[in-house]
Amino acid sequence: MSSSISPAKKRAKTEPDNMGETLANGKTSPWFGDQPLEQNDPDIYNIILKEKDRQRRGLELIASENFASKAVLEALGSCLNNKYSEGYPGTRYYGGTKYIDELELLCQKRALEAFGLSPDKWGVNVQPYSGSPANFAIYTALVEPHGRIMGLDLPDGGHLSHGFMTDKRKVSATSIFFESMPYKVDPKSGLINYEQLQVNAKLFHPKLIIAGISCYSRNLDYAKLREIADENNALLLADMAHVSGLVSAGLVANPFEHCDLVSSTTHKTLRGPRAGIIFFRKGVRKVLKDGKEEMYNLEKPINEAVFPGLQGGPHNHAIAGVAVALKQAMQPEFKTYASEVIANARVMAKCLMDRGYDIVTGGTDTHLLLLDLRSKNLDGNRADKVLEEISIACNKNTCPGDKSALRPSGLRFGTPALTSRNLKAEDFEKVVDFIDRGIAIALEIKAASGPLLKEFMATMATEEYQKKLAALRDEVEAFATKFPLPGKDVL
Numbered sequence: 001m002s003s004s005i006s007p008a009k010k011r012a013k014t015e016p017d018n019m020g021e022t023l024a025n026g027k028t029s030p031w032f033g034d035q036p037l038e039q040n041d042p043d044i045y046n047i048i049l050k051e052k053d054r055q056r057r058g059l060e061l062i063a064s065e066n067f068a069s070k071a072v073l074e075a076l077g078s079c080l081n082n083k084y085s086e087g088y089p090g091t092r093y094y095g096g097t098k099y100i101d102e103l104e105l106l107c108q109k110r111a112l113e114a115f116g117l118s119p120d121k122w123g124v125n126v127q128p129y130s131g132s133p134a135n136f137a138i139y140t141a142l143v144e145p146h147g148r149i150m151g152l153d154l155p156d157g158g159h160l161s162h163g164f165m166t167d168k169r170k171v172s173a174t175s176i177f178f179e180s181m182p183y184k185v186d187p188k189s190g191l192i193n194y195e196q197l198q199v200n201a202k203l204f205h206p207k208l209i210i211a212g213i214s215c216y217s218r219n220l221d222y223a224k225l226r227e228i229a230d231e232n233n234a235l236l237l238a239d240m241a242h243v244s245g246l247v248s249a250g251l252v253a254n255p256f257e258h259c260d261l262v263s264s265t266t267h268k269t270l271r272g273p274r275a276g277i278i279f280f281r282k283g284v285r286k287v288l289k290d291g292k293e294e295m296y297n298l299e300k301p302i303n304e305a306v307f308p309g310l311q312g313g314p315h316n317h318a319i320a321g322v323a324v325a326l327k328q329a330m331q332p333e334f335k336t337y338a339s340e341v342i343a344n345a346r347v348m349a350k351c352l353m354d355r356g357y358d359i360v361t362g363g364t365d366t367h368l369l370l371l372d373l374r375s376k377n378l379d380g381n382r383a384d385k386v387l388e389e390i391s392i393a394c395n396k397n398t399c400p401g402d403k404s405a406l407r408p409s410g411l412r413f414g415t416p417a418l419t420s421r422n423l424k425a426e427d428f429e430k431v432v433d434f435i436d437r438g439i440a441i442a443l444e445i446k447a448a449s450g451p452l453l454k455e456f457m458a459t460m461a462t463e464e465y466q467k468k469l470a471a472l473r474d475e476v477e478a479f480a481t482k483f484p485l486p487g488k489d490v491l
């Protein structure tokens with residue numbers, strides 16, 4: 001897309017700035033070096049402004065999202081972006097890494113502190129680019145090609161990177177390069193079926209069992225998973241991507257007590273930049289019958305799998321942002337924030353149930369809840385489309401027992417992002433009211449249209465419903481814009 005400014009005008013407008021800052025000796029910085037984005041690239045600048053405005057006007061209920069602080073965004077936009085530093089502190093393949101070493105070591109120290117870990121028992125790698133690469137590094141390090149992995153199935157609330165496949169296709173690369181067998185939730189209770197996992201693990205002999213969720217609202221039973229892992233001489237990995245902020249605040253089950261490894265993203269409840277992190281145990285693994293000690297051997301394989309195995313230069317700007325977020329997570333205010341995240345999710349679940357909606361497992365222990373629309377005779381696709389029209393962002397999700405992943409019957413909601421905007425319990429009651437009114441309109445549209453999603457969309461696009469939706473959207477946006485947006489003055 002070309003800029004709306006004509007070339008001649010553009011030159012006139014930008015030429016003086018091209019010169020950038022003029023120093024006392026008359027030297028100027030070359031070619032665009034110091035031009036603000038607004039002048040240098042209005043196309044991109046305007047897209048960012050539009051997105052910022054969308055974030056400000058809407059109600060953000062996507063459970064994996066959050067609003068990073070100004071300090072985190074500043075670290076991300078810093079000069080650290082410029083620096084290559086392949087290797088680890090003290091053993092780099094590039095020069096000029098004195099301050100980068102200082103940064104990475106401080107980030108590691110904070111990571112251990114934020115989760116109450118002793119450096120004798122745990123080590124950490126803060127270089128993974130994001131959550132999925134962190135997991136793949138762990139498999140690469142510890143599971144041989146076509147070695148066996150068990151994780152919660154994607155339609156049951158697990159994550160793609162735990163090895164999702166269907167009967168037609170190996171979807172996740174984890175299922176291509178390793179052999180993945182899922183475990184499931186009980187379709188009636190919506191709770192993880194640990195007994196079935198125990199039976200299947202005995203047959204499958206996994207090398208690694210993964211305890212981690214993207215859409216499951218209850219605490220995981222890490223002690224039970226440890227028992228199953230031990231029965232099979234398997235390693236136990238907790239992928240706490242969704243709940244890491246809540247773990248740090250001590251408000252949900254703690255994976256570190258029972259697991260050999262813990263991976264995480266840093267941008268969900270932890271409220272940092274998009275990045276990944278891996279914790280691994282060190283020291284004695286167990287004392288054998290003859291009294292000899294078996295030691296952990298995780299540090300070297302994990303570090304080598306991240307670099308040079310899978311990644312090149314670490315994203316130092318992201319590592320700085322992670323360090324900032326970890327420091328924030330250790331403040332008392334963060335604990336208050338995290339407990340409000342959970343309280344607000346409980347308020348949402350209760351208010352929805354009071355209005356006659358079904359919540360999978362009947363509530364939540366965490367930041368998220370799964371609304372099952374089957375009893376309302378609606379599905380996640382249609383509800384999601386209508387809520388998007390009224391500036392409420394959430395996502396469609398399969399519910400336990402769903403026949404097809406293509407027709408999910410639920411909606412996943414999470415409270416981390418809006419709690420970062422300082423919404424309190426009574427505000428979430430209002431949010432539920434907006435959702436309820438949106439779903440009522442979805443049911444009207446469904447009643448007035450044919451059975452296909454296409455027909456639903458066509459009816460939704462008619463003037464009658466566009467008017468109704470616009471009126472509700474205006475109310476939602478008037479409500480949302482009353483709340484502050486963290487990092488509001490950073491693009």
Ligand SMILES: *Cc1c(COP(=O)(O)O)cnc(C)c1O
Pocket residue numbers: 064130131132133135158159161212213214239240241242265275
């Ligand atoms: C979000 C998530 C990831 C992946 O994170 P990305 O940063 O998107 O790659 C991995 N595991 C779980 C459980 C997640 O929820």
